[in-house]
Amino acid sequence: MHTFFDQPDLLPGFADANRPRAIAAGIDPFQYDAVTVELTSIRDWPTAFARAGREHLARAEQADEQGLSASASEAYRDAALWFHFATVLPNPDLGAHAAAAKASADAQRRADPAAEHITDPDFAGxxxxxxxxxxxxxxxxxxxxxxxxxxxxIADSLLRRGVAVLAIDGPGQGELATRSHWEPEYQKVVHRVLDVIEDRSDVDGQRVAAMALSMGGYLGALAAAHEPRIRALVSVSGPSALHWDQLAPYVTDTFALRTGSATAGRDFARGINAAEIAPRIAQPMRVLDGGLDVIPGVANAEPLARHAPNAEYLLIPEGNHLLETTRWKWLPDTADWLADHLRK
Structure with missing residues (x-):
């Protein structure tokens, strides 16, 4: 069985494929190019990205000491992103992965003093x-x-429209990646998230929607099928089905890492069936795909929209995975769409 790291000449294509993702998240494109051009092996990726994260962290701490709060916030946010992107490989060095994930979470906590960091047994937010x-x-x-x-x-765009945003990591995601495994019944995670929101007096817990991205697009649909408290859902580049034997090693190795074993990863993939859950999603739903988002073994989200009773499907022909290269074509209108449904 070939693994992700066994593939020859992997680095250039991987760096090119992840460039829009990194830039859309907020990483400076020139620094991304400067860091990736110096790499000689894909195995050097985590170390190089973590090193860039430490450089931003040092700048942030220096600005903090000088009382330059805006500069510190910006640098902490940059550090959080670089540490995060150090974790995007299916890295078998779980110690290094865990250290980068923790450093990212710690930097993010310091990037926005007005934000509240929620720690719960089922999620971090x-x-x-x-x-x-x-x-x-x-x-x-x-x-x-x-x-x-x-x-x-994306959160910034929603905030400008008068909407609060709770961005989460569920089990096996983000800062929880090495402390837990994915939860196939993700509706249980979102159920707990909604309970936490409802218990708060500083937000309107009766008006809640979700935006779910990539594999999260399916997880969000699964949650909406079980949770009537979700008023509306946006699913971006979510899979409707996965065919394990056709998936690239990058995907299968990541599934194995995030679920705990190749067997668990295969079982998780086989459980993804958007056409089965879609008829139970009664809420308004907007499903978005990119025409250039072609991933071996991954069926796009059109069946999710087709089988749901109250869904619309938007295909952006020139869009990539997560529509990062065409964000201006869909995010403003989609943020308005969510805000409008939350006003009803």
Whole structure:
């Protein structure tokens, strides 16, 4: 069995494929190019990205000491992103992975003093609220190897529209990646998230929606099928089905790492069936795909929209996975769509 790291000449294509993802998350494109061009092996990726994270962390701490709060916040946010992207490989060195994930979470906690960091047995989250109002909430759900830190620009867009955002890491995701394994019944995670939101007085726990991305697009749909408290759902580049034997080693190795074994990973993949759960999603749902998002073994999200009773499907022909290269074509309108449904 070939693993991800056994593939020849892997580095250039991997760096190119992840460039839009990193830039969309907020990493400076010039620094990304400067770091990746110096790599001679894909195995050097985690070390190089963690080194860049430490450089930003040092700048942040220096700015903190000088009382330069804006510069410190920006540098902490950069550090959190670089540490996060050090974890996107299916790295068998779990110690290094855990250290980078912890460093990312710690830096993110220091990046935005106004944000609240929620620690729960079932998830970790960052709650950001508009000032002066008791706002409705959108829950951001990450995917296969993403995490709450990666979608802060999306959170910014929602905040500008008067919506609070709770970005989460569920079991096996983000800062919890090496402390737990994925939960195939992800609706249980979201159920707990909604309970926490409902118990708060500073947000409107009766008006909650979700935006779910990549594999999270399926996890969010699964949650909506079980949770009527979710008023509306946006699913971006979520799979409707996975065919294990056709998946690339990057995906199968990541599944094995995040579930605990290749057998568990295969079982998790086989359990993804959007056409089966879609008829139970009564809420308004917007499903988005990119026409250039072609991943071996992954069926796109069109069946999710087709089988759901109250869904719309938007295909952006020139869009990549997560539509990062065409964000201006869908995010403003989709953020408005969510805000509008939360006002009803």
């Amino acid at each position: 960052i709650l950001r609220r508009p000032t002066g109002i008791r706002a409705p909430v959108v829950v951001l759900i990450p995917g296969m190897n993403s995490g709450k830190v990666e979608f802060m620009p």
